[in-house]
Amino acid sequence: MIPLQISPFQYVVNGVVFSSIIVLAAIGLSLVYSIADFANFAHGDLMTVGAFSALFSVSFLQPLLGDVGVFGLPLWFFLALAFGMLSAAVIAVITDRIIYEPVKDSGSIGLLITSIGVALVYRAMVFLSFGSESDRYGVTRQGPIPWVRETFGIAVTPRNLVVVFLATVLVVALHLTLTRTTLGRKMRATADNADLARVSGIRTSEVILAMWLIGGALAAAGGVFLGLEELVRPRMGFDILLIVFAAVILGGIGSVYGAMLGGLVIGMVHELVPLFNQWGILPVGSRYAAAVAFVIMVVILLIRPSGIVGESG
Amino acid sequence: MSVTSWVNETVVRDPTERRIFTILGIVTALLVVGVLTGVIGIRFLLFQVSLVGMYALLSLGLNVQWGYAGLINFSVAAFWGLGAYSAALLTAPNSPLGLDLHPAFGFLAAIVVSALVAILIGIPTLRLREDYLAIASLGLAEVIRVIILNERQWTAGSSGISGIPSLLEWLPLTSAATTASVVVVLGIVVFLFLRRVHRSPWGRVLRTIRSDEDLAKALGKNTYQFKMQAFVVGSVIMGIAGAFYAHLNLYIDPSDLVPLTTFYIWIAVILGGTGSNRGAVVGAAVVIAIREGTRFLNDVPAINTLGLDLAPLRLLFVGILIILIMRFRQDGLLPPKDELIWPAAKDKTTAAGGGGSGGPNAQAEGGDD
Numbered sequence: 269m270i271p272l273q274i275s276p277f278q279y280v281v282n283g284v285v286f287s288s289i290i291v292l293a294a295i296g297l298s299l300v301y302s303i304a305d306f307a308n309f310a311h312g313d314l315m316t317v318g319a320f321s322a323l324f325s326v327s328f329l330q331p332l333l334g335d336v337g338v339f340g341l342p343l344w345f346f347l348a349l350a351f352g353m354l355s356a357a358v359i360a361v362i363t364d365r366i367i368y369e370p371v372k373d374s375g376s377i378g379l380l381i382t383s384i385g386v387a388l389v390y391r392a393m394v395f396l397s398f399g400s401e402s403d404r405y406g407v408t409r410q411g412p413i414p415w416v417r418e419t420f421g422i423a424v425t426p427r428n429l430v431v432v433f434l435a436t437v438l439v440v441a442l443h444l445t446l447t448r449t450t451l452g453r454k455m456r457a458t459a460d461n462a463d464l465a466r467v468s469g470i471r472t473s474e475v476i477l478a479m480w481l482i483g484g485a486l487a488a489a490g491g492v493f494l495g496l497e498e499l500v501r502p503r504m505g506f507d508i509l510l511i512v513f514a515a516v517i518l519g520g521i522g523s524v525y526g527a528m529l530g531g532l533v534i535g536m537v538h539e540l541v542p543l544f545n546q547w548g549i550l551p552v553g554s555r556y557a558a559a560v561a562f563v564i565m566v567v568i569l570l571i572r573p574s575g576i577v578g579e580s581g
Numbered sequence: 582m583s584v585t586s587w588v589n590e591t592v593v594r595d596p597t598e599r600r601i602f603t604i605l606g607i608v609t610a611l612l613v614v615g616v617l618t619g620v621i622g623i624r625f626l627l628f629q630v631s632l633v634g635m636y637a638l639l640s641l642g643l644n645v646q647w648g649y650a651g652l653i654n655f656s657v658a659a660f661w662g663l664g665a666y667s668a669a670l671l672t673a674p675n676s677p678l679g680l681d682l683h684p685a686f687g688f689l690a691a692i693v694v695s696a697l698v699a700i701l702i703g704i705p706t707l708r709l710r711e712d713y714l715a716i717a718s719l720g721l722a723e724v725i726r727v728i729i730l731n732e733r734q735w736t737a738g739s740s741g742i743s744g745i746p747s748l749l750e751w752l753p754l755t756s757a758a759t760t761a762s763v764v765v766v767l768g769i770v771v772f773l774f775l776r777r778v779h780r781s782p783w784g785r786v787l788r789t790i791r792s793d794e795d796l797a798k799a800l801g802k803n804t805y806q807f808k809m810q811a812f813v814v815g816s817v818i819m820g821i822a823g824a825f826y827a828h829l830n831l832y833i834d835p836s837d838l839v840p841l842t843t844f845y846i847w848i849a850v851i852l853g854g855t856g857s858n859r860g861a862v863v864g865a866a867v868v869i870a871i872r873e874g875t876r877f878l879n880d881v882p883a884i885n886t887l888g889l890d891l892a893p894l895r896l897l898f899v900g901i902l903i904i905l906i907m908r909f910r911q912d913g914l915l916p917p918k919d920e921l922i923w924p925a926a927k928d929k930t931t932a933a934g935g936g937g938s939g940g941p942n943a944q945a946e947g948g949d950d
Contacts, residue, residue: 306712307712307715307716309715309719367904367908370908371907371908374907374911376712377651377653377711377712378907378911380653380712380715381653381847381851381903381907382903382904382907382908384844384847384900384903385899385900385901385902385903385904385907386900386904387900388841388844388896388897388899388900388903389897389900389901389904390900391893391896391900392893392894392896392897392900393897395890395892395893395896396890396893396894396897399890400890400892400893506840510716510719510720510723513716513719513720514720517713517716555727555731556727556731558723558724558727559723559724559727559728562720562721562723562724563724565716565717565720566702566705566717566720567705569705569706569709569713569717570704570705573708573709573713
């Protein structure tokens with residue numbers, strides 16, 4: 269799939285695709301961080317749950333719809349994506365109601381530790397229902413788009429385009445929701461100052477419901493795209509969680525737009541590590557990509573703890 | 582001082598605790614009977630005792646960080662692994678370094694390395710909100726695991742290091758008995774040390790930081806420095822536990838450095854009772870019982886025929902346990918009580934106040950430190 273002589277732009281293309289996935293995951297994590305005020309360690313495994321829900325729905329959607337295709341991918345894949353997003357959103361809301369809500373009084377640290385338990389339960393459920401093997405959605409492999417390859421010498425597959433396009437659509441939709449709708453304004457107000465929002469008459473329970481629905485759906489979208497680009501694995505979400513956290517911290521905890529920017533930067537750096545290694549800027553190769561993202565996060569914590577977008581102080 | 586009053590004063594303080602210790606006593610008695618009747622092999626039991634001791638050390642270390650100072654450290658497995666690898670690399674004859682040193686150097690290296698790494702990770706995170714440390718420490722753990730896995734020329738990678746020597750081979754005991762006694766002695770020393778520092782002014786400042794850091798700052802305490810000290814002390818104890826494990830298992834590979842190991846220790850501490858050293862030890866024993874107990878289920882034919890894979894069930898169990906503790910028993914089994922009060926001070930209040938607080942500790946004779 270990748271030509272022998274890898275053009276530097278190839279890494280940029282990979283970076284854009286990976287960034288889209290990280291951005292989707294980072295938004296949900298950042299929403300929970302700002303509105304529910306805790307670091308949700310179950311967010312990565314929520315991505316896994318979404319990816320596997322989509323995988324489950326493939327088994328009945330594929331025979332139903334056959335090979336009808338849109339944008340170079342079968343129609344059933346898009347429906348499976350929607351199914352995965354819906355399931356993860358519903359599971360996130362249920363988890364909040366039966367697990368997080370009762371321990372709310374123990375504060376952000378109590379919730380953080382509880383979320384570790386939730387993460388393990390999610391992963392165990394995936395292991396128990398789907399086994400420990402990696403899987404694929406079964407979308408027929410397509411080669412890179414010929415004319416792009418001939419003109420620019422880089423491999424761009426149709427699924428790359430679909431991932432980036434859909435991620436952009438979701439991010440724009442979220443932006444419009446946050447800025448143009450009453451719900452979005454309520455969400456931003458609650459994130460800013462929950463007590464003030466409550467005394468102003470905002471029903472924060474409604475906001476929290478919306479937060480879990482949006483965060484869960486976007487996490488699932490990230491998970492499905494990751495599964496489409498790589499493999500659907502039970503540990504995929506947890507393995508990527510650290511990178512997502514790095515993106516959220518880089519952007520400034522609690523800032524959704526910061527999370528988007530952070531996701532873009534961290535995702536790009538993650539994929540550019542082998543290129544930097546080739547150029548002699550970095551002494552380590554792609555096996556340390558996640559470690560490089562982590563080091564960037566630590567450096568940001570040292571010089572600007574509020575993140576690149578957050579207010580200083 | 583009679584034995585019963587000493588037990589009442591130092592260990593058992595109320596009916597709940599009495600019940601818990603009765604259960605522990607019964608389990609211990611059953612194990613002894615099991616050994617005497619030959620149902621349980623003595624070697625196996627000693628190995629379990631060593632494991633409990635090692636987990637107790639890890640829990641005590643985490644308790645200094647989380648229980649005393651409120652620091653969320655998710656890299657317990659990494660500090661443990663650093664300790665284990667320091668010991669293994671320096672002492673095993675066939676380690677990639679090939680130094681073949683005395684185990685004492687291994688323990689020394691474990692202490693130095695874990696202290697240095699703790700300082701490195703503490704500098705950027707301990708000034709910030711506590712959840713930054715949680716995220717950064719989980720990241721650190723993954724980075725350390727990836728380095729150990731990939732730098733084969735230094736660490737032998739996934740094939741691991743074997744041939745680590747046993748401890749104190751000159752002792753006239755079996756090796757299982759020697760390692761078990763070593764960890765028991767280590768555990769007692771660490772326990773007494775921690776009990777002493779917990780009651781000291783240093784421990785009091787840490788507890789103030791945990792409940793209200795701004796208050797500690799207002800009282801003129803450099804909270805960053807105190808948190809750093811607690812973080813380093815806890816991490817060094819974890820490093821020592823790791824070095825001990827290398828000499829217990831005689832083989833080490835990176836597969837145990839996964840986050841799940843860290844979460845086991847977290848369960849031990851919060852189940853035992855955050856901030857309580859006795860709780861950390863009891864929690865460690867309970868976690869080992871869960872871990873080793875579920876291993877036996879593999880041999881039960883009924884489960885084998887069902888074709889269930891036990892690893893995910895254990896994961897599920899651990900997750901549910903965390904959620905349930907956080908929901909229903911956040912104090913844990915043995916929450917810290919008046920053991921934080923200096924015994925002599927307790928005597929004075931009893932004498933002055935006429936035993937107002939009641940209970941068996943009202944007749945405390947104290948002075949056992």
